[in-house]
Amino acid sequence: MTSPLVVFDLDGTLIDTAPDLVASLNHTIAAAGLAPVGYEDLTFLVGNGAKMMIEKAFVLREKPLNAEDLPHLLERFITHYSASMPGESRPYPGLVDALERLKTSGFRLAVCTNKIESLAVTLIERLQLTHHFATITGGDTFPVRKPDARHLLGTVERAGADPRRTVMIGDSINDIMVARNAGVPSIAVPFGYSDVAVDSLGPNHVIGHFDELTPALVEGLLQRQAA
Numbered sequence: 001m002t003s004p005l006v007v008f009d010l011d012g013t014l015i016d017t018a019p020d021l022v023a024s025l026n027h028t029i030a031a032a033g034l035a036p037v038g039y040e041d042l043t044f045l046v047g048n049g050a051k052m053m054i055e056k057a058f059v060l061r062e063k064p065l066n067a068e069d070l071p072h073l074l075e076r077f078i079t080h081y082s083a084s085m086p087g088e089s090r091p092y093p094g095l096v097d098a099l100e101r102l103k104t105s106g107f108r109l110a111v112c113t114n115k116i117e118s119l120a121v122t123l124i125e126r127l128q129l130t131h132h133f134a135t136i137t138g139g140d141t142f143p144v145r146k147p148d149a150r151h152l153l154g155t156v157e158r159a160g161a162d163p164r165r166t167v168m169i170g171d172s173i174n175d176i177m178v179a180r181n182a183g184v185p186s187i188a189v190p191f192g193y194s195d196v197a198v199d200s201l202g203p204n205h206v207i208g209h210f211d212e213l214t215p216a217l218v219e220g221l222l223q224r225q226a227a
């Protein structure tokens, strides 16, 4: 039987990337004369990749964005963010122990993020977490991204796993929706960047800390799903 798989979202789930996202976004939008955003704006801004984050900053500041300016702004963001990684971004408390615990129990691990794949891969590399994951897929890895089921199913396939033996864990609506769309149980974390309380998104389970992410919890969710 193939190994069971736990798929993690990145921003706001594996890693608290807020300080660096805010810094690079502010560097980007300053070039267009926009006032800086704050941490409190992140729940509105993050979740659909860098391009959408820039577009939403313009919405927030009620300033029109010319479509032809976007590629340049995106490049400005990517250049700044790439140069500063990992910056102040750090794994959430208890994460590394949880990854080790799951692997020791025979679970395979993967990342499914709407972040640009190359940025996700580099950030995880610079935090020395790469060896934990069978695969890392981003918002530009496939023609579609979360909440489209094919992003998660493509991640499962690349990890050499089975969607019927997979659990998704994330902080935002796109994570809970992609799991539902793919027929996979979901775990939500409340410490990320959701603009609504995560239990209102209807995950199968909520954990407040990675200490609660045990092989028994994941196995229980898989068994309930199969029943």
Ligand SMILES: O=C(O)COP(=O)(O)O
Residues within 6 Å of the ligand: 009, 010, 011, 012, 045, 046, 047, 048, 049, 050, 053, 112, 113, 114, 115, 116, 172
């Ligand atoms: O960077 C984003 O906008 C989203 O990233 P996530 O899917 O890892 O939360």
Ligand SMILES: [Mg+2]
Residues within 6 Å of the ligand: 009, 010, 011, 012, 013, 047, 170, 171, 172, 192, 193
């Ligand atoms: Mg997230």
